[in-house]
Amino acid sequence: MSALQTGPLSDSMVIMWRNLKRIPRIPELAIFAILQSIMFVLLFAYVFGGAIPLPDGGDYKEFLMPGIFAQTIAFASATTAVGMADDMGKGLIDRFRSLPMARSAVLSGRTVADTIYQAGILVVLMLAGLVVGWRVNNGLAAFLLAVVLLLAFAHVMSWLGIWIGLSVPNTEAAQQLTFVTIFPLTFISNVFVPPAALPAILQPIAEWNPVSTLTAATRELFGNPNPYVGDGFPSQYPILVTIGWMIVLLAIFAPLAIRKYRDASK
Amino acid sequence: MTYAIEAEGLVKIYPARRGSSEVRALDGVDLVVPEGTVLGLLGPNGAGKTTTVRILATLLRPDGGSARVAGFDVVKQAQDVRRAIGLSGQYAAVDENLTGWENLYMFGRLYEMPKARAKARAEELLEQFNLTDAGGRTVKTYSGGMRRRLDLAGALTGQPHLLFLDEPTTGLDPRSRLGMWEVIRDLVRQGTTLLLTTQYLEEADELADTIAVVDTGKIIAKGTADELKAQVGGERIEVVVKDRALLDQARQVLGGQAGSEVEVDEHTRRLIASSSGGAQQLVEVVQAMGEAGIAIDDVALRRPTLDDVFLTLTGHHTADENVEESA
Numbered sequence A: 001m002s003a004l005q006t007g008p009l010s011d012s013m014v015i016m017w018r019n020l021k022r023i024p025r026i027p028e029l030a031i032f033a034i035l036q037s038i039m040f041v042l043l044f045a046y047v048f049g050g051a052i053p054l055p056d057g058g059d060y061k062e063f064l065m066p067g068i069f070a071q072t073i074a075f076a077s078a079t080t081a082v083g084m085a086d087d088m089g090k091g092l093i094d095r096f097r098s099l100p101m102a103r104s105a106v107l108s109g110r111t112v113a114d115t116i117y118q119a120g121i122l123v124v125l126m127l128a129g130l131v132v133g134w135r136v137n138n139g140l141a142a143f144l145l146a147v148v149l150l151l152a153f154a155h156v157m158s159w160l161g162i163w164i165g166l167s168v169p170n171t172e173a174a175q176q177l178t179f180v181t182i183f184p185l186t187f188i189s190n191v192f193v194p195p196a197a198l199p200a201i202l203q204p205i206a207e208w209n210p211v212s213t214l215t216a217a218t219r220e221l222f223g224n225p226n227p228y229v230g231d232g233f234p235s236q237y238p239i240l241v242t243i244g245w246m247i248v249l250l251a252i253f254a255p256l257a258i259r260k261y262r263d264a265s266k
Numbered sequence B: 001m002t003y004a005i006e007a008e009g010l011v012k013i014y015p016a017r018r019g020s021s022e023v024r025a026l027d028g029v030d031l032v033v034p035e036g037t038v039l040g041l042l043g044p045n046g047a048g049k050t051t052t053v054r055i056l057a058t059l060l061r062p063d064g065g066s067a068r069v070a071g072f073d074v075v076k077q078a079q080d081v082r083r084a085i086g087l088s089g090q091y092a093a094v095d096e097n098l099t100g101w102e103n104l105y106m107f108g109r110l111y112e113m114p115k116a117r118a119k120a121r122a123e124e125l126l127e128q129f130n131l132t133d134a135g136g137r138t139v140k141t142y143s144g145g146m147r148r149r150l151d152l153a154g155a156l157t158g159q160p161h162l163l164f165l166d167e168p169t170t171g172l173d174p175r176s177r178l179g180m181w182e183v184i185r186d187l188v189r190q191g192t193t194l195l196l197t198t199q200y201l202e203e204a205d206e207l208a209d210t211i212a213v214v215d216t217g218k219i220i221a222k223g224t225a226d227e228l229k230a231q232v233g234g235e236r237i238e239v240v241v242k243d244r245a246l247l248d249q250a251r252q253v254l255g256g257q258a259g260s261e262v263e264v265d266e267h268t269r270r271l272i273a274s275s276s277g278g279a280q281q282l283v284e285v286v287q288a289m290g291e292a293g294i295a296i297d298d299v300a301l302r303r304p305t306l307d308d309v310f311l312t313l314t315g316h317h318t319a320d321e322n323v324e325e326s327a
């Protein structure tokens, strides 16, 4: 009959539709997310960049942009966390829980919508990157693989965001908690400086940090300068390690998020 | 007789949190609501009304007791319960960044309606709740009353036979409240079974067939509005005299006219007596006071309030219960 018009998949689509509809109605959110990333681009490309030499030469702006993409994508968790905490606070989660809908749909609909949203932000940032001098040097296939990696990572981060959003009492706490978790990850990494420039004790963190491996993976795929820590496994197979990280993080945070949702108002 | 709602010995304990001990929000609540009737759950802040509604609407698991709603167990057959009920919670739960229409369409789809049906239903509901003109605006721009109506419309999307309304008129101005009452009466006329919570005796009186009074997690009285009022003693006459020295004399006059015991509050110079004579008796009291030379600051005929019910049933005011709540 109307198998596609009802059921878990359709419920997910409805929730996704709802979350996508909201985006242009709260333009501040997208604008601030983009402005924040662009601020980092300007700050590092034009203010600090000149003082940061790359070991094997190469253009700092080409080095910087994949890091900015990875950083922005890592902060996808904040968008989801704040959105989820907001729904919780406004009683919408209760409403959904009182409907005969698939429970998983509230979460999957949101994570998919937030991934699409991040794709939009990524497009804007890539255009901004092209303006400041970032280039893709490895052909279309590698470029597309990099984009898929970034978006898959955004999706994983979004599950982390759900868990955070459902664990905190309000949107402010959701915002702050994700920032204090993600910011260190983006700074103790290869995002802004060649990792050899970091203090020795931080280098192992920078070497294995998922934000680093994602950055290195996309630098490799875009054909941008890619100095890394030592010549260990993450340095040789950043794509593989990034995929490994995504599987691990998803395996941890998706079940945690689902459990949190089920018990949301015990 | 078939019951739409049957609850037995419901217990809910909220675990202790930082700085507060555990709360026994429900302490053995029994309820039955026959199909097609309206039960008013009447109680002050913190009595356990919302907790009861949330358990019956499957949002919360009870820690003790059991409940069947529309014939299904609220724990074991939660999804069947959800299909049968509509819930409008204490605070309007609609998406502020969607339009009214989009909210209702979304609820329709989540109530397992195909797209075309969900669209038609959204339009029907906007019309029914006088929101057609506002249907295309985001809910952010709605007034409190409009949100409330949209929230109720959302609860009706699936055309439930059984409806839970948690304080549907709290925060509405008097005109919106009357409008909401009218909407609710319409639903009841069409045969909807309704469980409604309220802090106002007057509202329970207007809408409910049976009233259950809740206090600190227990049902302390059940009956029709008339039965409860008979216990409380119907209307009261209140007189505030100008001169405190004449309080005692005024008490005799009022007692003589009303033929009932008079409660005196020295501090506010207020006298209260139950009355069965309505406005006519009020006029007579005023005249008698005048003849006795007692000047009056204020006089009123007052219907019993929740507070009066409480005073009669428990011997304390509702406010006494909330000292720790508001802290």
Ligand SMILES: Nc1ncnc2c1ncn2[C@@H]1O[C@H](COP(=O)(O)OP(=O)(O)OP(=O)(O)O)[C@@H](O)[C@H]1O
Residues within 6 Å of the ligand: B014, B015, B023, B024, B025, B043, B044, B045, B046, B047, B048, B049, B050, B051, B052, B090, B199
């Ligand atoms: N999530 C919670 N955690 C801890 N205590 C809670 C929670 N929800 C409610 N309570 C407590 O349980 C008791 C009953 O609360 P409930 O919300 O059911 O009352 P109510 O009758 O709906 O009150 P109101 O008229 O204020 O809405 C109160 O003492 C309240 O403080």
Ligand SMILES: [Mg+2]
Residues within 6 Å of the ligand: B049, B050, B051, B090, B166
């Ligand atoms: Mg309540």
